Amino acid sequence: MLFCAMLLCTAAFAQSEEETEEELRTEFTGEELKNFILAYKKAAEIQKEEQEVMVATIEKHDLKVDRFNEILVAQQEGQLSEAKLSGEEREDFKAAVIEVIKLQKNAREKAGDAIEEFIDLETYQQISIAYKEDADFKKKLDNLLKNAPK
Numbered sequence: 001m002l003f004c005a006m007l008l009c010t011a012a013f014a015q016s017e018e019e020t021e022e023e024l025r026t027e028f029t030g031e032e033l034k035n036f037i038l039a040y041k042k043a044a045e046i047q048k049e050e051q052e053v054m055v056a057t058i059e060k061h062d063l064k065v066d067r068f069n070e071i072l073v074a075q076q077e078g079q080l081s082e083a084k085l086s087g088e089e090r091e092d093f094k095a096a097v098i099e100v101i102k103l104q105k106n107a108r109e110k111a112g113d114a115i116e117e118f119i120d121l122e123t124y125q126q127i128s129i130a131y132k133e134d135a136d137f138k139k140k141l142d143n144l145l146k147n148a149p150k
Helices: 030-060 065-076 087-116 121-133 135-147
Strands: none
Touching: 030 065, 030 087, 030 121, 030 135, 065 087, 087 121, 121 135
C-alpha cells in the first residue's frame, strides 16, 4: 500500500489540539452510526480509487512504488543522500511527489464531500476519535461494520 496514502477515516479530518481536551463522546444514535458507516464506506471507495491513480502516477515517472516509498521515507528522515538517487531518479521523484500531493488534496476534498452527503464532519470526526480512543466503542463499531450491508 502507498506510504503516502490518505487515512480518510481519521487523518483527513484530524482534530485540533483544543478538541483533544474535550470529553470523549462515545454515545451516538443509531442513525449517526448508520450514516457514519455509509460515509466511511464511500470514503474508503474514494481512497482505493485514488490510490490506484497515485500508483499509476508514480509508475508514469519510471519509479516503482516501493522505491518511491523508500525515497519518501529517506526524505522525511533527512537521509535523502543515503537513498543513493541518480539525477534522473531525483527528478522523477520530485515530479511524482508534486503530482501525488495534488492527487491527495483532490482525494481529501472528494472524501469530505462524500462524507458530508451522509453525516456532518464534526460528528464523523467524533466517531472516528471515539473509535481510536475507546476500546468498547471500537468493538461496537467493528461489529456494526462487519454486519453492515455491502
